[in-house]
Amino acid sequence: METAVKVTVVYYSATGHVADIAREIAVTAEKAGAEVRLRRVAELAPREVVESQPAWAANAAATADIPLATVEDVVWADAVVMGSPTRFGNVAAQLKQFLDTLGGAWQRGELADKIYSGFTSTGSAHGGNESTLLALMHSFHHFGGIVVAPGFTHPDKFADGNPYGTAHHDGGGAVPVGDVTRNAARVQAERVVRLAGALTAATS
Ligand SMILES: Cc1cc2nc3c(=O)[nH]c(=O)nc-3n(C[C@H](O)[C@H](O)[C@H](O)COP(=O)(O)O)c2cc1C
Known part of the structure; x- marks a missing residue:
């Protein structure tokens, strides 16, 4: 019997947009036949700061049941899909902190x-979504990973317009994740599962 491809989706999200995309990717990967772990990384901001902002507090409560990511979740997977809100054109400190816990696994060649x-998700359309995705890829290259970008491989990618990865822009918090982003997330998840399946079949 064919073994299911193992996919870990690891994300940080303060106000829920990246969390929505993470769920879409996880559900789609599962539908495509993968065994999926959906994981959030630990919050680093003080509790009073999170609780002082309604959208941040609501997302923290809504995602409390999602397990925290561990190094083993990454080592376990055949494919790892990571998401972060754009912070000054870069990866959020919370996800970066998690990346920094992967040093031992990297040293052992396990990544x-x-x-x-x-x-990713940004506040504005040109607010640095591409630089955030490329910054994430810096780490992927160091891991010796095989970077699977969605490119313009499907008509839905021409709607979302970002070949580097799924990217939502929330219009300053006013625009929830909608069909354009969800369709792009599905294209990405299906592509990751398909190529991870081909890779594991070829190397096992
Ligand atoms: C400290 C900070 C820095 C941010 N920097 C950017 C930025 O450089 N460009 C941008 O378009 N949006 C920026 N944003 C907005 C977030 O990227 C955006 O609201 C995103 O959708 C949040 O995702 P989340 O809801 O998953 O937390 C920033 C937000 C914060 C709090």
Whole structure:
């Protein structure tokens, strides 16, 4: 019997947009036949700061049941899909902190030869979504990963317009994740599962 491809989706999200994309990717990967772990990384901001902002507090409550990511979740996977909100054109400190816990696994060669892919959300359309996705890829390259970008491989990618990864822009918090972003997330998840399946079949 064919073994299911193992996919770990790891994300940080303050106000829920990246969390929505993470769920879409996880559900789609599962539908495509993968065994999926959906994981959030630990919050680093003080509790009073989170609780002082309604959208941040609401997302923290809504996602409290999602397990925290561990190094083993990454080592376990054939494909790892990581998401972060754009912070000054870059990866959020919370996800970066998690990346920094992967040093031992990297040293043991446990991060290499996997598929990696990224997603993000920004406040504005040109607010740095591409620089955030490319910054995530810096780490993927160091891991010896195989970066799977969605490119313009499907008509839905021409609507979302970002070949580097799924990227939503929330219009300053006013625009929830909608069909354009969800369709792009599905294209990305299906592509990751398909290529991870081909890679594991070829190397096992
Ligand atoms: C400290 C901080 C820095 C941010 N920097 C950017 C930025 O450089 N460009 C941008 O378009 N949006 C920026 N944003 C907005 C977030 O990227 C955006 O609201 C995103 O959708 C939040 O995702 P989340 O809801 O998953 O937390 C920033 C937000 C914060 C709090």
